[in-house]
Amino acid sequence: MALIVQKYGGTSVANVERIRAVAERVAKFKMLGHQVVVVLSAMSGETNRLIALAKEIQARPDPRELDMLVSTGEQVTISLLAMALKDLGLKAKSYTGGQVRILTDNAFTKARILSIDEGNMRRDLDSGHVVVVAGFQGVDADGNITTLGRGGSDTTGVALAAALKADECQIYTDVDGVYTTDPRIVPEARRLKTVTFEEMLEMASLGSKVLQIRAVEFAGKYHVKLRVLSSFQDEGDGTLITFEENDSMEQPVISGIAFNRDEAKITVVGVPDQPGVAYKILGPVADANIDVDMIVQNVGHENTTDFTFTVHRNDFNKTLDIVKAHAAAIGARTVTGDDKIAKVSIVGVGMRSHVGVARKMFEMLSKENINLQMISTSEIKISVVVEDKYMELAVRALHQGFELDKAGA
């Protein structure tokens, strides 16, 4: 008998039929003798509907009231699932975040979990109940309803698994696991049986948005066994996220290929090669609440250097205006930009112990005549920026070159 926390996202509870399907899956686990805690998101679209309603009333909705409002979305799904479970003859009980109680700070719309009282859940589990908990929400010390921010239901799932010392936290989603890359780009893409926590972090932030980064970090911190599975198919073990590197002999060098064509790059040409320049460039950008992703600065020559960074494509024009307005103050020669770019990254903990991975990557891209506009590396990731029309070609070439379709991970 194991204690399993299962988290289902909005598409998995989008309507009555889907909710019934979740109940049937939970029933199977119960019949195998497991204790089950279920964490649910709101029906897909519901949170956006409520936020839109709030914005009709108040351009910038009051954060406390917004949390009061959107938290109803999960309250609807948990009560409906509890009914569906009872309809199957199971004992079930739903809990809002506040009822559990999931105590958070009072940072409305982006609260952090401080503690979880597992008493109610433990008592219900011991008496044979399925415990159904509203994801994404909690309560502050004053009893105000808070929410954890978008995707917070994953975090709730992992946090409950940590609090209950669950044997596994299963994240059910509309994909059946983590793939070597997007199967829509590379049909040979293969589901990974396991992926390390660090690889998952790099994959998630690079666009393979299967899991919320925060939830993965949380799982890492509390050593929660985390598994990604499909709620739309019954077979398959999904992908297990591990927190220890496997034996290096079996560890593939590269686990996956991530990509992102939502970015644009800005280059500040001919800035003085001296301290404080990066700060002067990025300060006004940060002030405008624009997130920056890659930052590359090469060695200078003749006392000047070039500084390049990428932002979300939607922020491109605004960022270009801001940087141009500050170009004179920075002492830059000129500012250029390009929003027809794509970022392609190879990710794998195995590359730590394998030299030459970068060279192999660059060679493959060179063979396809793809020019590299920017290069950036971390311990387990190498990212390049290319012209966006080459993105699919680059991903396919790397997927085949690193034999991701064959590897036995």
Added chain:
Amino acid sequence: MALIVQKYGGTSVANVERIRAVAERVAKFKMLGHQVVVVLSAMSGETNRLIALAKEIQARPDPRELDMLVSTGEQVTISLLAMALKDLGLKAKSYTGGQVRILTDNAFTKARILSIDEGNMRRDLDSGHVVVVAGFQGVDADGNITTLGRGGSDTTGVALAAALKADECQIYTDVDGVYTTDPRIVPEARRLKTVTFEEMLEMASLGSKVLQIRAVEFAGKYHVKLRVLSSFQDEGDGTLITFEENDSMEQPVISGIAFNRDEAKITVVGVPDQPGVAYKILGPVADANIDVDMIVQNVGHENTTDFTFTVHRNDFNKTLDIVKAHAAAIGARTVTGDDKIAKVSIVGVGMRSHVGVARKMFEMLSKENINLQMISTSEIKISVVVEDKYMELAVRALHQGFELDKAGA
């Protein structure tokens, strides 16, 4: 400066525009220097939508989970109104029933209020906030969400007014007060400036469904000054519900005419005129959860008597079947029924001290050649059952005959 509790029903918060209108009305009261607590229902139609959703999942939804589900309806409107009030520059804070805290018993879907903690509300009012409270809901001693049953928002309003010792509880609805009768039947019908608590009880139970009976009873018990007003028009003082009879010189004999064509009558003919017969007839009806309204039994003759009662028209066939099935056991000669009836009642505390009101009523109906099928009286009400096609005629004749269009109440 007064402390006012305002309750708005579902049609008053049916959409963003209506919610804004409520906020503006509240703002006016705040500008006059009053402290305001607002109690809201769910958007009209929302509670029914949620119940229908629940029934798709479970034919008889689990009561605890149903309360968890439907309580989200008010949580949505309170947060939106708080936003609308803030958008007008007011301080505002919303509370669920549990947050207030409105403690109830654990009779899910029909809970009774046990106590109200006014601490949070008082503190917010004193710091200049408008307090917005979800109607219809509370929390039991174990922290489960409960609901008070249909129309429970009126009860919440009155209960909060009682707990806060408010100067007045204003019930905003889609009519602008209590009328002498339905203006759709009698165009000359007049709004009453005041109506006594007992008259209101009789009017409400007879079909003038302006206020929930339970809320009126509650107001009577705790001497809450209760006023019915329209949320769709700005002028008018509505109707004040009073709990002491006015000076009898000024008191009109009749305050209003109520009617109801949703009933059907069942007559058990020729039952033994002996103890236990009424019980034998109504026992099986009550067991089938059918509500009975009027019950009339006249003196017997030759050791038998006739027993007649009315039920909701929807229950007519079922009731007839039940009673017929038991007719032999009761020793009845036969069972007859009629669902083409209407009940017309005159209501007024004034009739206590005026003899001859009944005679006057019967005379008026006689002049119109309307036959009376059943007669039933209470201290402040006389009801007759007539063939349903005469209902409008009866109401108009009585309204004119008792000069309700002229009275100065």
